[in-house]
Amino acid sequence: MMEKEEIIRNILKSLLPMMDKKALVLLTGGTADYQEYQKMVDELLLTEARIAVTPAFQSLASEEIRDRLGSRYIMNGETLYREINEINIIIIPVLTRNTLAKGAMGIQDNLVSMAIAAGFMKKIPILAVTENCSPNSGHTREKGMNLNEPYNRMMVGYEERWKEFGAILIGREEFSSRLKKMLYPEIPIYSESHSPEQSSSEVFQVLTMKDVQGFRPGQRIRVSSRSVITPSAREALHEKNIIAEII
Numbered sequence: 001m002m003e004k005e006e007i008i009r010n011i012l013k014s015l016l017p018m019m020d021k022k023a024l025v026l027l028t029g030g031t032a033d034y035q036e037y038q039k040m041v042d043e044l045l046l047t048e049a050r051i052a053v054t055p056a057f058q059s060l061a062s063e064e065i066r067d068r069l070g071s072r073y074i075m076n077g078e079t080l081y082r083e084i085n086e087i088n089i090i091i092i093p094v095l096t097r098n099t100l101a102k103g104a105m106g107i108q109d110n111l112v113s114m115a116i117a118a119g120f121m122k123k124i125p126i127l128a129v130t131e132n133c134s135p136n137s138g139h140t141r142e143k144g145m146n147l148n149e150p151y152n153r154m155m156v157g158y159e160e161r162w163k164e165f166g167a168i169l170i171g172r173e174e175f176s177s178r179l180k181k182m183l184y185p186e187i188p189i190y191s192e193s194h195s196p197e198q199s200s201s202e203v204f205q206v207l208t209m210k211d212v213q214g215f216r217p218g219q220r221i222r223v224s225s226r227s228v229i230t231p232s233a234r235e236a237l238h239e240k241n242i243i244a245e246i247i
Helices: 004-013 037-044 055-058 063-072 079-084 097-105 113-123 138-142 148-167 172-183 209-213 231-239
Strands: 024-025 048-054 090-091 128-130 166-170 199-208 220-229 243-246
Touching: 024 113, 048 055, 048 148, 063 209, 079 113, 097 113, 097 148, 113 128, 128 148, 138 199, 148 166, 199 209, 199 243
Parallel strands: 024 048, 024 090, 090 128, 128 166, 199 220, 220 243
Antiparallel strands: none
């Protein structure tokens, strides 16, 4: 089974083409309990996403990581409510049972649960990966956390409540294509096995508008987690439906 850090990194790679959209990424304690979190931060800093975290995440993430997130970090409720009106989508890479239950019951006791409640009330699309909380997921079954049927029904009931509120709950495999379809319904979505153009072998460390002008529409290009992509290049990538793959 794919390791958790790889799952989250792949999810965040999907945010790179979102040049004209504003995402709010909610990080829970379930996101922070692994050693390779620094790699995830590299991917996240390539996007325009804002970030809110739970106290559990705050206690687990290192000071270095919090410093690197810098201005992306939403530190208080006042800032959250000021910026929520500009958010196009709320993304939860790891939805924990605790956060699932709070969202279903309307509990607002930290920045993440406040953002979820605000998203529901304002009908902002919420996309959450349920690998860690759904009784039916392979992860839950592998950990032996699905043996109590009454408890399973309660968790499924919470999932159904989220869906009634308008959230989209998915497995990790669906994330990338579902996100693109939600944000860019007019752009064709190609699977990994059938893409319009193969990836360029060159890895761009700095990507400018001049570089993008030489790409074919629909082409795949490669960048590193520390590549610099200029704002004009981001816009041009979107206009030409070019997919940047982070290696």
